Amino acid sequence: MKKAYKVEIKPTEQQEQKIKQTIGVCRYVYNLYLSKNKEVYEKEKKFMSGYDFSKWLNNVHTKQTDQWIKDVSSKAVKQSAMNAEKAFKNFFKGLTKFPRFKKKKNQDVKAYFPKNNKTDWTIERHRVKIPTIGWMKLKEHGYIPTHAIVKSGTVSHKAGRYYVSVLCEVDAQNNQININDGIGVDLGIKDFAVCSHHKVFENINKTLQVKKLEKKLKREQRSLSRKYEHFKKKGGVSAAKKRANIDKNLLRLQKIHARLTNIREEYVRTVVNSLVKAKPKYITIEDLNVKRMMKNRHLSDSVRKQKFFRFKQWLTSKCNEHGIELRAVDRFYPSSKTCSCCGSKKVDLSLSDRMFKCDDCDMELDRDFNASLNLKYAAEYTVITKR
Structure with a gap:
């Protein structure tokens, strides 16, 4: 089976310059494809494919202007055009919005390096050989298996x-399931996840470490905003020095954002690994409408920080890897309002009621734990991954 590994590398100054050059060219080609497609559509009312754009780029554009595009890997340039074509196709299918131009400060461009010969993408314990760049030191030794066959990389x-x-x-791993019981997982905002086997994963965004970083983030954002306002005014310090201070502040902001993202995603991985290590027969979750939840202005920021979509992605991947059946109940399934003991439904249950008390059998239980039990014993569900 195919599996992706991502790890930090330590390039030399020359390698760092080569990577920046390749990423910069890929970003330029991506944006050029978008602008060229807009131009072609306005004139001829048709869509220009990535293959046709590559031919035009190599045979016409680079011969007249922008010859520096040929200084980097041609396959990396072609892959950036194919990525832009995929963005257009997803838009035409109604899956995404209209493709936007990529900005340098957003750092959302990856340089693609295919395997050209047998020695490319050779993996050793402490280093990796990247095509056209050479050997690169890894910060985490032994994370990428040396016996694995590498298809491509970015x-x-x-x-x-x-x-x-x-x-x-x-x-592929053939893991044996030890127990015959399942687990119901109720995701929330007060606690990240409450499980039916009496395990509660707290909300990491309420910890002191994350709160300090968010406070620091606000200060840096205010500082950057003031610098931009000052940059618009003339006189005093030179414009180049002002621009340099803005870039320094922007780098500090990017580091804080990256730190917060790493903390939250690592916590989600910890939760998924804990569920998988319990070796259940199946795991049942809710099919949450995260996009709709984000429209609630009171809860949108809290929902964004919880990373429910990433949780579902990693849980699906791990269940596939370990042979665990992953189930998803319908998003309108009343897991919180249904009594896990007698099955009666409590319609007037509000969001502020943290304890569930059944009107028929007088059972009193934590609201989220009751929902996890209902998910565990749900009769109607959709199977995402099979055993």
């Missing part, structure tokens, strides 16, 4: 750090 830059992500072909 290099990215974020908040002053460089990362390599490789797609490997590894042997």
Whole structure:
């Protein structure tokens, strides 16, 4: 089966310059494809494919202008055009919004490096050989298995750090399930997850570490805003020095954002690993409408920080890997309003009621734990991954 590994790398100054150059060209080609497609559609009312754009870029554009595009890997340039084509196709299918131009400060461009010969993407314990760049030191030794067959890889830059992500072909694991019981997982905002086997995962955004970083983030954002306002005024310090101070402040902001993202995503992985290590027969979750939940202006920020979509992604991947059946109940299933003992429904249950008290059998139980039990014993569900 195929599995991706992402790890931080330590490039030299020359390698760092080469990576920045490749990423910059890929970003330029991506934006050029979007603008060219808009121009072609306005004149001819048709869509320009990534293959046709690559031919135009190599045979016409680079011969007249922008010859520096040929200084980087041609396959990395072609892959950026294919990524832009995929963005257009997703828009035409109604899956995403209209493609937007990529900005340098957002750092959302990855340089693609295919495997050209047998020695490319050779993995050793402490280093990896990237095509056209050479050997690169890894910060985490032994994370990428040396026996895995690497198909392709990408290099990215974020908040002053460089990362390599490789797609490997590894042997499938045949893990035996030890117990025959399932687990119901109720996701929430007060607590991240409440499980039916009496395990509660707290909300990490309420910890002191995250709150300090968020407070620091607000200060840096105010500072950057003041610098932008001052930059618009003339006189005093030179514009170049003002721009340099803005760039320094922007880098500090990017580092804080990256730190917060890493803390939250690592916590989600910890929760998923804990559920999988319990070796249940199945795991049942709710099919949450996260996009609709984000429209609530009182809860949107809390929902965003919980990363429910990433949780579902990693849980699906781990259940596939370990042979665990993953179930999802309908998003309108009343798991919180149904009594897990007698099955009666309490319609007038409000969000502020943290304890569930049944009117028929007088059972009193924690609201979220009651929901997890209902998810565990749910009769109607959709199977996402099979055993």
